[in-house]
Amino acid sequence: MxxxxxxxxxxxxxxxxxxxxxxxxxxxxxxxxxxxxxxxxxxxxxxxxxxxxxxxxxxxxxxxxxxxxxxxxxxxxxxxxxxxxxxxxxxxxxxxxxxxxxxTQTDWFLREHREVPRADWTHAKVKTPANCAACHTRAADGSYREREIVMPNGKHRKD
Amino acid sequence: MKIVIAVLTVLCAASAQAATPAELLAGYRTEAAQQAAGFQPSAQRGAEFHARRFGVSAKLSSCASCHTDAPAQAGRHVVTDKSIKPLAPAANAERFTDPAKVEKWFKRNCTEVVGRECNPAEKADYIAFLTGGR
Structure with missing residues (x-):
């Protein structure tokens, strides 16, 4: 093989x-x-x-x-x-x-979110880092795919 | 096979003790009347209760904190931001149809917001308010 x-x-x-x-x-x-x-x-x-x-x-x-x-x-x-x-x-x-x-404090979580600017974490729509659905639009269905991410300012992850 | 599944579904639904908001209201009304003879549910008192700021919890100070002033609208949990389906049965047919669920959330939310469990009179008033007194 x-x-x-x-x-x-x-x-x-x-x-x-x-x-x-x-x-x-x-x-x-x-x-x-x-x-x-x-x-x-x-x-x-x-x-x-x-x-x-x-x-x-x-x-x-x-x-x-x-x-x-x-x-x-x-x-x-x-x-x-x-x-x-x-x-x-x-x-x-x-x-x-x-x-x-x-x-939201595991090494893994922090590493996965290291590119998220502070302004997004403190955005009025977000309230808490545990508010997955604030950006992961399908979190309620248990889906966290990259392409489903919409930042609080309305921008898509890949824009 | 499909028939078996259909029958099982009906049986499961029945075992979940389906009720109507009117039946739940009647149950609380009976309980309340046992504690205070002549009790009549009041949608007006229920509305006042919904809006009252109990001041027990800073963020969850009233029912309206999460469920909004208009219970026919969807709400939002003020801490987690999770959306909450409307409380009013007219806008959300699932509300007040499962006695165990109703008791669970009265207990939990009253303890947190009011600082104690709600009594049957308060529950009757509240459902009267949410169902428009019907």
Whole structure:
């Protein structure tokens, strides 16, 4: 087997390395509970340990009380842990002890967004870096493709 | 196979305890009347409740903070900016049709905005307001 064949065989893996599509096995509670107040964030955006911390402190959820009944909470924790990121997407934990991890503060997230000017982050339409849908126009559907990006000033990513 | 799926869909829908806004309003009204005899829901009181600034949460000070002054319009979460479908059943037929969902969001949003859970009278007034008293 020559090298080019091997590379071709590995291509699909490379294409999936940055895949943020929502897992097909998501329980119905995922959209209903995690997608009500904010976009249902792809579980790939945090590592498993960080999701455990998030899902075990829902009563203090970034300034909100997002408590769930225990059965739903466990279902969602298992789902996030099972589909957590870490090898590439979502890697690099930065949360200090005692603080909740933020998926907008992983090394991966910061690197992916390093070209975004400060003015876009602070734009009135954006409000928080976790407002994925402010630029990723199909974030609600779990799609984060480059060509779908429209910056807050209305410019397309590739303009 | 298609028939099986259709039957399952109907069964699932039925098990989700579908209700109408009028039925939910009647349920809260009955509960409220047990606590205060002669209680009548008031769309006017519901409207005042919707607009009242409770001052418990700085950003989420009133229902209208996210749901806007006009509940037939789509709202926006003031913290996350996520769009919120209209609260008024006339503009969003899904509203007030799932008792468990209604209770969940009353509990969660009242705790956050009002600083306590809402009572049956407040819930009845609120639905009366959102359904135009019908």
């Amino acid at each position: 020559n090298k080019s064949l091997l590379l071709i065989a590995l291509l699909p893996l490379a294409a999936y390395a940055d895949d943020l599509r929502l897992p097909l096995n998501a329980p119905p509670a995922f959209q209903a509970e995690c997608g009500s107040c904010h976009v249902a964030f792809p579980p790939q955006l945090l590592v498993a340990d960080d999701w455990r911390r998030v899902m075990r402190s829902l009563d203090k959820h970034y300034g909100d009380n997002a408590s769930l009944d225990e059965k739903t909470r466990q279902t969602l924790e298992d789902f996030h842990v099972r589909n957590a990121g870490g090898r590439k997407v979502g890697a690099g934990r930065t949360a200090p002890a005692g603080e909740l991890p933020r998926l």
